[in-house]
Amino acid sequence: MFKAAFRPVDRAALIAIALSFSLSPSWAQTAAPPSGAVALPDIVVTATGDATPASEIGSSVTVITADQIQAQQRRTVNEALDAVPGLNVVQTGGPGGQTSIFMRGTNSNHVKVLIDGVDVSDPSSPNGSFDFGQLLVGDIERIEVLRGPQSGLYGSDAIGGVISIITKKGSGPPKVTASAEGGSYGTLNEKLGLSGSSSIFNYSFNIDHFRSVDTPVVPAYLTPPSQKAADDFYDNYTYAARVGADLTDTFAVNSILRFTDSTLLFNSDQSGGCFCLADPDRSQQTDRQFYTREEAVWRSLDDRFKTTLGVAYTDVSTHTVQPPEDFTPPSTDIGERLKFDLKQEIGIVEGEKLILGAEWERDSLNNETTTYANENRALYGELESNPFNHFFVASNLRYDDNESFGGHYTYRIAPAYIIPGADTKLKASFGTGFKAPTLNELYQNYPAYNFYANPNLRPEESTGYDVGFEQPFVNDRIRVGSTYFHNNITNLIADNATYTTDINVGKAVTYGNESFASYKVNEELNFRADYTYTIARDLTTNTELERRPKNKATLQANWTPMGKLHLSGTILYVGPWLDYDSLTGAANSPAKGYATVNLAASYDINAQVSVFAHVDNLLNRQYEDPLGYLHPGLGAYAGVRVTSF
Numbered sequence: 001m002f003k004a005a006f007r008p009v010d011r012a013a014l015i016a017i018a019l020s021f022s023l024s025p026s027w028a029q030t031a032a033p034p035s036g037a038v039a040l041p042d043i044v045v046t047a048t049g050d051a052t053p054a055s056e057i058g059s060s061v062t063v064i065t066a067d068q069i070q071a072q073q074r075r076t077v078n079e080a081l082d083a084v085p086g087l088n089v090v091q092t093g094g095p096g097g098q099t100s101i102f103m104r105g106t107n108s109n110h111v112k113v114l115i116d117g118v119d120v121s122d123p124s125s126p127n128g129s130f131d132f133g134q135l136l137v138g139d140i141e142r143i144e145v146l147r148g149p150q151s152g153l154y155g156s157d158a159i160g161g162v163i164s165i166i167t168k169k170g171s172g173p174p175k176v177t178a179s180a181e182g183g184s185y186g187t188l189n190e191k192l193g194l195s196g197s198s199s200i201f202n203y204s205f206n207i208d209h210f211r212s213v214d215t216p217v218v219p220a221y222l223t224p225p226s227q228k229a230a231d232d233f234y235d236n237y238t239y240a241a242r243v244g245a246d247l248t249d250t251f252a253v254n255s256i257l258r259f260t261d262s263t264l265l266f267n268s269d270q271s272g273g274c275f276c277l278a279d280p281d282r283s284q285q286t287d288r289q290f291y292t293r294e295e296a297v298w299r300s301l302d303d304r305f306k307t308t309l310g311v312a313y314t315d316v317s318t319h320t321v322q323p324p325e326d327f328t329p330p331s332t333d334i335g336e337r338l339k340f341d342l343k344q345e346i347g348i349v350e351g352e353k354l355i356l357g358a359e360w361e362r363d364s365l366n367n368e369t370t371t372y373a374n375e376n377r378a379l380y381g382e383l384e385s386n387p388f389n390h391f392f393v394a395s396n397l398r399y400d401d402n403e404s405f406g407g408h409y410t411y412r413i414a415p416a417y418i419i420p421g422a423d424t425k426l427k428a429s430f431g432t433g434f435k436a437p438t439l440n441e442l443y444q445n446y447p448a449y450n451f452y453a454n455p456n457l458r459p460e461e462s463t464g465y466d467v468g469f470e471q472p473f474v475n476d477r478i479r480v481g482s483t484y485f486h487n488n489i490t491n492l493i494a495d496n497a498t499y500t501t502d503i504n505v506g507k508a509v510t511y512g513n514e515s516f517a518s519y520k521v522n523e524e525l526n527f528r529a530d531y532t533y534t535i536a537r538d539l540t541t542n543t544e545l546e547r548r549p550k551n552k553a554t555l556q557a558n559w560t561p562m563g564k565l566h567l568s569g570t571i572l573y574v575g576p577w578l579d580y581d582s583l584t585g586a587a588n589s590p591a592k593g594y595a596t597v598n599l600a601a602s603y604d605i606n607a608q609v610s611v612f613a614h615v616d617n618l619l620n621r622q623y624e625d626p627l628g629y630l631h632p633g634l635g636a637y638a639g640v641r642v643t644s645f
Contacts, residue, residue: 042054044057044061044063044144045144045164045166046061046114046144046146046162046164047059047061047144047146047394047414048153048355048382048384048394049153049343049355049382050345050353050355050384052384052394055416055418055425056386056392056416057392057394057414057416057427058392058393058394058414058415058416058427058428058429059146059147059148059394059414059427059429060086060146060147060148060427060429060466060468060483060485060514061144061145061146061147062084062085062144062145062147063142063143063144063145064080064081064084064142064143064145065141065142066140066141066142066168068080069137069140070602071558071566071568071600071602072568072570072598072600072614073568073600073602073612073614073637074137075095075136075137075189075210076095076132076133076135076136076137076210077132077135077136077137077140077143077165078091078099078101078132078133078135079137080137080143081101081132081143081145081163082554082570082572083530083554083556083570083572084145085514085516085530085531085532085552085554086103086104086145086147086161086485086514086532086534087101087102087103087145088101088102088534088547088548088549088552088574088577089101089132090102090108090547090625090626091132091133091625091629091631092217092626092629093215093217093232093266093629093630093631094185094212094215094216094217094232094234094631094632095133095210095212095215095232095234095236096133096134096212096232096234096236096262096264096266097133097217097232097264097266097629098131098133099131099132099133100129100130100131100132100547101130101132101163102160102547102548103147103160103161104147104148104160104161104485104487104510104512104534105160105487105510105511105512105534105535105536105545105548106159106160106462106487106489106508106510106536107129107159107160107435107492108127108129108547109125109127109128109129109130109157109435110157110158110159110160110433110435110460110462111130111157111158111160111161111162111163112150112154112155112156112157112158112161112162112163113130113132113162113163113164113165114154114162114163114164114165115165115167115256115258115291116165116166116167116242116256116293117164117293117310117312118256118291118292118293118312118314119157119312119314119337119339120289120291120314121157121314122314122316122318122335123314123316123335123336123337123363123364123365123438123439124316124318124333124334124335124365124366124367124439124440125335125438125440126438126440126441126444127438127440127441128157128435128436128438134236134260134262134287134289135165135260136208136210136236136238136260137208138191138193138206138207138208138238138240139167139168139193139204139206139208139238139240139242140165140166140167140168141166141167141168141169142165142166143163143164143165143166144162144163144164144166145161145162145163146161146162146163146164147160147161147466147485147514148160148161148429148431148464148465148466148485149161149410149412149431149432149433149462149463149464149487150162150412150431150433151398151410151412151431151432151433151434152380152382152396152397152398152410152411152412152431152432153380153382153396153398153412155359155376155378155398155400155410156376156400156434156435156436156459157435157436158433159433159434159435159460159462159464159487159489160433160487167204167240167242167256167258168193168195168204168206168242169195169202169204169242170195170196170197170202170203170204170242170243171195171196171197171202172196172197173196173645174194174195174196175194175195175196175643175644175645176192176193176194176643176644177191177192177193177195177641177642177643177644178190178191178192178193178641178642179191179639179640179641179642180639180640181612181637181638181639182637182638182639183635183636183637183638184632184634184635184636184637185212185213185214185215185231185632185635186211186212186213186214187210187211187212187213187635187637188209188210188211189209189210189211189637189639190207190208190209191206191207191208191209192206192207193205193206193207194206200245200246200247201243201244201245202243202244202245203241203242203243203244204240204241204242204243205240205241206238206239206240206241207237207238207239207240208236208237208238208240209236209237209238210234210235210236211234211235211236212232212233212234213231213233214231214232214233215231215232215233215234215632216229216231216232216630216632217229217231217232217266217267217629217630217631218267218278218629218630219624219628219629219630221583222277222278222582222583222628223277223278224277224278224280227280228280229267229278229280230265230267230280230281230282232264232265232266232267232282233263233264233265233282234262234263234264234265235262235263236260236261236262237260237261237262238258238259238260238261239257239258239259239260240256240257240258240259241255241256241257241258242255242256242257243255250298250299250300251296251297251298251299252296252297253294253295253296253297254293254294254295254296254297255292255293255294255295256291256292256293257291257292258289258290258291258292259288259289259290259291260287260288260289261286261287261288262286262287262288263284263285263286263287264284264285264286264287265282265283265284266282266283266285267279267282267283268282268283268322268323279323281323281324282323283320283321283322283323284320284321285318285319285320286318286319286320287316287317287318287319288315288316288317289315289316289317290313290314290315290316291312291313291314291315292312292313293310293311293312293313294310294311294312295308295309295310295311296308296309296310303347304346304347305344305345305346305347306344306345307342307343307344307345308341308342308343308344308345309341309342310340310341310342310343311338311339311340311341312337312338312339312341313336313337313338313339314335314336314337315334315335315336316334316335316336317332317333317334317335318332318333318334319331319332320332331367331368332367332368333365333366333367334365334366334367335363335364335365335366336363336364336366337361337362337363337364338361338362339359339360339361339362340359340360340361341357341358341359341360342357342358342359343355343356343357344356344357350386351385351386352383352384352385352386353383353384354381354382354383354384355381355382355383355384356380356381357378357379357380357381358377358378358379358380359376359377359378359379359380360375360376360377361375361376361377361378362374362375362376363375363376363439364439365439365440365443365444370443370444372439372442372443372444373439374402374403374404374439374442375402375403376400376401376402376403376436377400377401378398378399378400378401379398379399380396380397380398380399381396381397381398382394382395382396382397383395383396389420390417390418390419390420391415391416391417391418392415392416392417393413393414393415393416394412394413394414395411395412395413395414396411396412396413397409397410397411398410398411400434402436402459404436404437404442404455404457405436405437405457405458405459408434408459410431410432410433410434411431411432412429412430412431412432413429413430413431414427414428414429414430414431415427415428415429416428422471423471423472423476424469424470424471425469425470425471425481426468426469427467427468427469427470427483428465428466428467428468429465429466430464430465431463431464431465432461432462432463432464433461433462433464434459434460434461434462435459435460435461436459437454437457437458437459437460437493437502440453441453441454441457441493441502442454442455442457443455450500451499451500451501452500452501453501453502454501454502454503457493457502457503457504458491458504459491460489460490460491460492460493460504460506461489461490461491462487462488462489462490463487463488464485464486464487464488465485465486466483466484466485466486467483467484468481468482468483468484468514469481469482469483476520477519477520477521478517478518478519478520479516479517479518480515480516480517480518481515481516481517482513482514482515482516483513483514483515484511484512484513485510485511485512485513485514486509486510486511487509487510487511488507488508488509489506489507489508489509489510490506490507491504491506492504492505492506492507492508493506494506494540505540506538506540507538507539507540508536508537508538508539508545509535509536509537509539510534510535510536510537510545510548511534511535512532512533512534512535512550513531513532513533514530514531514532515530515531515532516528516529516530516531517529523560524559524560524561525557525558525559525560526557526558527555527556527557528554528555528556528557529553529554529555529556530552530553530554531551531552531553532551532552532553533550533551534548534549534550534551534552535550536548543578543588544577544578544588545578546577546578546579546580546587546588547577547578547579547626548577548578549574549575549576549577549593550575550576550577551573551574551575551593552572552573552574552575553572553573554570554571554572554573555570555571556568556569556570556571557569557570563604564603564604564605565601565602565603565604566601566602566603567599567600567601568599568600568601569597569598569599569600570597570598571595571596571597572595572596572598573593573594573595574593574594574595574625575593576590576591576592576593577590577591577593578590578591579591579626579627580626580627580628581627581628582627582628583628589627591624591625591626591627592623594621594623594625595619595621596616596617596618596619596621597617597618597619598614598615598616598617598618599614599615599618600612600613600614600615601613601614602641607643607645608642608643608644608645609640609641609642609643610640610641611638611639611640611641612638612639612640612641613636613637613638613639614636614637614638615634615635615636615637616632616634616635616637617631617632617633617634617635618634619634620633620634621633
């Protein structure tokens, strides 16, 4: 087991280090694909950690571009991810509520989430699940959703897959963009951005503000008699910067900085004789999230060698205040992560690339009474190969040495073959994943509840594979595809028989199918349909896993009847699932499925000014997902966007 190589770094010192560099990670600097929901992205980064043509990738990847986000007028990342196949997005109520994503039936803490290469999970989170509820989209260039076990390249958490968010890079003359939107539920959404580049410098600065004043989230059956549950209030300010400099033809320095300050007023559930009923007073949760990554990039030997040295820092603080009548003292949890990484890319010959990497990481949890920390070191290698015409394969192997549980190997192989003449793409992947126990599970005791940590916990582990095809027709105007996936998960962390600690006893299996069909009628009109079928079972209890619907389907359409007018529509169907019943406390309770319709329209008045409007939940469907939390009904919003040149 490796010994500590670095002492804890003072937070202020880390911020000073962050400010001493410039730009965002070079591996994320890829050209954006053409707009339009059905266009196959030209380049994908996340599948291999390197800019790779989409046609050469054997993995299942969905790319969402800034153009698509703008066309559908999504304000948060979880809204943008709603229609992605293989994902189930679960948000506790309205904006700002805890938001989890279940990928291919795996747990919500089995998804690795990156922003410009920074692991943004909260080290102080009890189960390590990332909360998507705080992520606004104002500075996002693209989102890549990589499905299947990915620990061979990305380490812990990547059992279900990886969601990588890449922010906008400045280019060209200075440009200012601004937009303002308002609408239902006291919603206000404002964005301001400045971007551009000079001979060696590039820069992008963004401010994103989102507020929702009165979103009803408590169902009537959870409201105490003769009382009215207060609506949720949410306010989010996000500040982002991405700057950099190409100091020479072969050497560049890069930096990203991101800070989010948000406040959520929400209903707790500790009132009256039934502890499930909504409290008449609201609780308050304040989140402050700071992420940064600094790196230096050196290219040599005619770009055959590319060396990247980086340092990333995460600081996430959550402060919660309960209503006075609950007699619960305020709590503050702080999670910090410091990570150093070194990556060497080697172009061997045409069509062959070797990537070698090393990482050191320290996570810490701080609260009112204790501080816990854990270190991890890792080595990994990947070979991207084109052994013969039309056949491509990416293979990786990784070794993690963790202070708490020792060494762990993971791997992955993903081949793809294009059948000449037919252009049929056959693809597959096979790999392993793991989820390290959290600091909370390893070290945090709760003696008042007779629950104690278990420092002997082992990682949760998985083995998974998928196999599928994609087939274009009529000069790629029509494209269909289908992929079968299967995951076996062992050593799942669960309560022991007496509910006094956590142990590795759980087993689960998830499998299913992701299918799609797209049709580009012409340059102005296109359609895409996706369907996901998922089976997720707990093999220990032989029951279905909660919050994993078997059926999910989406239909999306984009129409530009004239150059200045753009129309977009999405129909989302989520089938029934099992859930925890907030009223009775019963597990595995049936929850009804739902369908929603969202419409969006924008019109370019001229090259600088456009107006836009959208309607969410057009049919005003009333539904709970999860049980006990209403989602907003019909909502209408409108705004204006201005761009300077």
